[in-house]
Amino acid sequence: MKNAQVPIYEDKWIPTSCAMCYAQCGIRVRRVNGVAVAIEGDPGSSINGRGGICGKGIAGLNVLYDPDRVNYPVKRTNPEKGIGVDPKWKRITWEKALEEITERLKKLRSENPSKVLFLTSPIPANHINQHVLVLLFRLAYGSLNYSPGGGGLHCGNASHFGAGMNHCSWSVLPDYKYCKYAIFFGGEAATGAGHSFSMAAALRAESTAQGLRTVAVDPLCHQIGGKSTEWVPILPGTDLAVALSMVNVIINELKKYDIEYLKHKSNVPYLVKNDGHYIRDERGEPLMWDGADGKAKAWDDSNLKDPTLEGEYEVKGEKCTPAFELIKKHVKQYTPEWASKISTVPAVTIRRLATEFIENARIGSTIEIDGVKLPYRPVAAVQFRGGSGHTNGFHTYFAVDLLNQLAGAMDVPGGAIGWPAKCVGYTETGLPKWEPIATKDGLLTATLWLTSLPGTWPHPEPKIPKRATLGDLFTCCAASTPFPFSSDSEELLEKFNLPYRIEMIMGVAQNTVMTVGQPETVANFLKKVPFTVFFSLYHNETTEGFADIVLPDTCYLESLSCLQAEFFVLYAPVGMLPWAYHLRQPIVEPLYERRFIPQVVLELADRLGIKKEVIKGLNQYLVQSGVPQRFTDEDEDVSWEEINDRFLKWKFGPDKGLEWFKEHGFITWPKKPEEAYWRAFTNGRSSVYMEFILEQREKTESICKAHNVELNFGYYTPLISWFPAIIHNPKSPEYDLIAFSFKDAIHTGSMTQGISYFNEVSQLSPYVFNILMHPKTAKEKGIKIGDAIVVENDHGHKTTGTVYTIEGIHPQGIAFMSGSGKWARGAPLAQGKGGNLNALQELDLEHCCPITLNLETAARVKVYKAEKKAG
C-alpha cells in the first residue's frame, strides 16, 4: 500500500519527572500511538526552570529507545575479568538469573551477610527510589556494606558534610531572587552542573537580568567562569588560602561583620578553655559570657541577652575565651600577600573581593516577605566539588562558609541558602513535615537527611571497623569512602583484623571502575570478588570488565514511583518557589525484558524469605517526618502500585492516590517565609569553632594507633586553618601541571557520552572530548591544538587524549571533562574519545581528606607528546 497513513488513535502529554540527573525536573512527555515522541518541562511545576528543562532532559527519549540499552539478562561466559576484557555475554532468562543470584545470596547470608557489598549511585535519579529498596533489602539481608562509589568521594564528602552541619541541607546556592553578589569557589552551579540544575539556571538568569554580580574563582573559564561577571583564575586546591585571607581582611582589616548573627546564630561566643574544649555547665551544656549581666550562661538559657565575642573570662575557676577571640587572632597570619603566593590570586584581588562581599551584605538591613520581616543579606559564597574536592576539603568548606557567617548571610533572603530545611507540610494534611532543631551543644540538626548517611549533627562515634568500607571509623564521611576499592584497602582491612572480605557485589546504576578512582586500582579489587551482579541501563566499563550477571533495568520513562519525591533533601524548590511533589510514571510499558528494580528486589526478598523485613523497613523508613505511620501490613502481599497508592493517600489525603497523581502528575502548594528562611525561627546555631573535632580525633586516633594506621591527625583542629593539599607537594618538580576535571552541561556522569544525541552535540564543542591547556603552556612544551599527548601523574599512571588550547584556563592547570575517555563496547560512539582524569587519581587514604575522606580530585602531572605509532 502506497503512502499509507497510520491513523492517530492516541496523542497525549503525560506528566512525570525527569531522571537524567538528580534535579528531578517536572516534565511531560508526548505519547503518540504508544510511542514517546517529545519531552518538555511541565509549565506548572516549580521543580524545573520556570517550565523549561535542560538539553539532557530533552534528550532522554534517546535513552528510552537507545539501541545500545541492555534489554535482557545476560551472563558472562569469559572467566577472565579485567579492564577492557570481552565478557562474551550469553543471554539468560530472568528465572535463571534470579535463581543463581538467590542461591549465592542464601549461601553468603548463612556465612556472613556483610560479604555482600551493595553499590548504588547518586547520579542517575531513577535509582533514587531503587536506592530505598536496595537499602532496605540490604538491611533486611543484614550486610553492613554499602557504598555510593565515586558519589561523595569526589563531590560531596566535604561539601555535604559542611552544608549538613551548617545549613541542614545537602548543598547551598545563592538565594538568587534577592542576591546581589555571589562568589563561587569551585563548582558550576546553574551553569554547567550542580544541583537543581534547570531550576537554578532559570533563577540565576532572572537575577542576572536584575543586576546580580557573580565571581567565579576557578582554574577554568568555561561554563561558570564564562557566565560570570568576573573570572578569578586560581591554582587548584588553594581556595582555603584565599578564603582564610578574606576572613582575615573582613575581621581584622575591615572590622565589619554581622555581630548579631555571630552572637545568636553561631557558636563563636562559646567559651573555650586552654585545652580547646568548651567550658560547660553541670548539665554538660557549653557556656557563653553574657555581657548584659556579667554571668556565664548556656545557649538554652531563656535569660541569655548579649553573649560576648571578645575578651578573657574566668568561669568555674578556669580561664576561658570566646571562640571568636581565638579565631580573630588565629586568622591574622593569613594575609592576602601570603594567600597570593599560594593561590596565584593577586593580593589586591583578594582584598577587593573581601571588601565587595562584606559591603554588599548590607549588614543590619531587613526585608519584608509575605508580611514577615527578615534579615536581608544579598551575598553568598558557594562551593562544591571543585573547591572542596581536595585533601584539605574539610577546612576549605568551612573557611568559605565562614564568609557567609561573617556576613550573616545564612539561610536568610539574598544569602547562601540550602534546599529548604523546613517544611510545615501540605496545607490539608500537614505532611511532609520536617525542620532543623537545636540538639547537642545547641548546634543544628537536620531532621530531613539521607537515611544511613552521616553528615548532619551530631556525628556517630568512631568505632573499630566492622565494615569493609571503614565507614564506621570515619564517621564524618557523608557518603562513600575509597574502601574497599583503594590500593591500601587490603593492608588496612588486615590491620583492623576484619574477619571477612567482599565476596559478592549487588550493584545498581554504577560505573565503579571508571568513576571511583584510578581504574587499575579499582580493577584489582573488582577482579577478586567472585560474583558480581549489576542492574544497569547500559553495558559500561564496569559491567563488561567485571559483572557475572547484568540485569536490564527500566529507565525513568518506563518506571512508576513516588518514592524519589521523598528525597526532597536533594532537589526541593529553593527560596520562595512553591512546594511541588511529583509522581514518576511510565510513559510506555517496560520494553523488551527490562524490569523495574524495586519489583525485582521485592521478588528477591521473597525468594530469600526476607520480604516481610523489607516491608517492615519501608514502614519504618517513611517515618522520616516524625509522624508514626504504617501503610501496609507486613504479612500482606502488597504490590508496588499499592504501596505507592497508599503512600500518596496517606501523605496528601484519600482523594489524592495514584490515580489522581497519574492524571495531575504533581501536587503543589505555597511556601511560607518561615520554611524558606527558617533560620530566623530557630535557636539552633552553626559551627565556626569545631570543638567536636577534638573528640573525633581522640577516638579515631586511639583506634588508628592501636592498629598501626597512620593519618594526619594535626588536621583535626577546631580552628579552621591552612593545610596544603597533597597536590601541592609533587614527588618531583617535573610534574609541573595540575590536572582537574569539570562536568559539562550536556553530560551526566559517565553514561551519556555514548548516547547518540549527546554524542552528536559533543562533537560541536571543543571542550568535551579534548584535554584543555593554556596556549602559553602548550607552546612551551611544543604542543599544538589537535596533538595527541600523554598526561602522566607523579605515581606513573597515564592517560592520553588530544589537546585544545584556551586562554581561559590557569596556565598551570590542565582540564578534562568528567566521564570522558570511555572504553566500553556497550558505548561504541564514545569509545576512545577524550582523556580519562580518573586514570590519574590515586586511590588511598593518603589521597583523602583525613576527616571527611573527600578524595583529592586533582593530580600532579607532566605532559608530553604521544609517540606516533610505527608505520
Ligand SMILES: Nc1nc2c(c(=O)[nH]1)N[C@H]1C(S)=C(S)[C@@H](COP(=O)(O)OP(=O)(O)OC[C@H]3O[C@@H](n4cnc5c(=O)[nH]c(N)nc54)[C@H](O)[C@@H]3O)O[C@H]1N2
Ligand atoms: N551536567 C551535569 N550536572 C550534574 C552532574 C553531571 O554529571 N552532569 N552531576 C551531579 C553531581 S553527582 C554532582 S556531585 C554535581 C557537581 O556539581 P559542581 O561541583 O558544581 O560541578 P563540577 O563541574 O563538578 O565542578 C567543578 C568546577 O570546579 C572547578 N575546579 C576544579 N578544581 C578546582 C579548585 O581547586 N578550586 C576551584 N575554585 N575550582 C576548581 C572546575 O573547573 C569546575 O568549574 O553536579 C550534579 N549535576
Ligand SMILES: Nc1nc2c(c(=O)[nH]1)N[C@H]1C(S)=C(S)[C@@H](COP(=O)(O)OP(=O)(O)OC[C@H]3O[C@@H](n4cnc5c(=O)[nH]c(N)nc54)[C@H](O)[C@@H]3O)O[C@H]1N2
Ligand atoms: N574524573 C572524574 N570522576 C568523577 C567525577 C568527575 O567529575 N570527574 N564525578 C564524580 C561524581 S561527583 C560522582 S557522583 C560519581 C558518579 O559515578 P557513578 O555513580 O558511577 O555514575 P555514572 O558514571 O553516571 O554511571 C552510572 C551508570 O549507571 C547506569 N544507569 C543510569 N541510569 C540508570 C538507571 O535508571 N538504572 C540503572 N540500573 N542503571 C542506570 C548507566 O548505565 C551508567 O553506566 O563519579 C565521580 N567520578
Ligand code: SF4
Ligand atoms: S536538570 Fe536534570 S532533571 Fe532537570 S531536565 Fe536536566 S537532566 Fe533532567
Ligand SMILES: [Mo]
Ligand atoms: Mo556527585
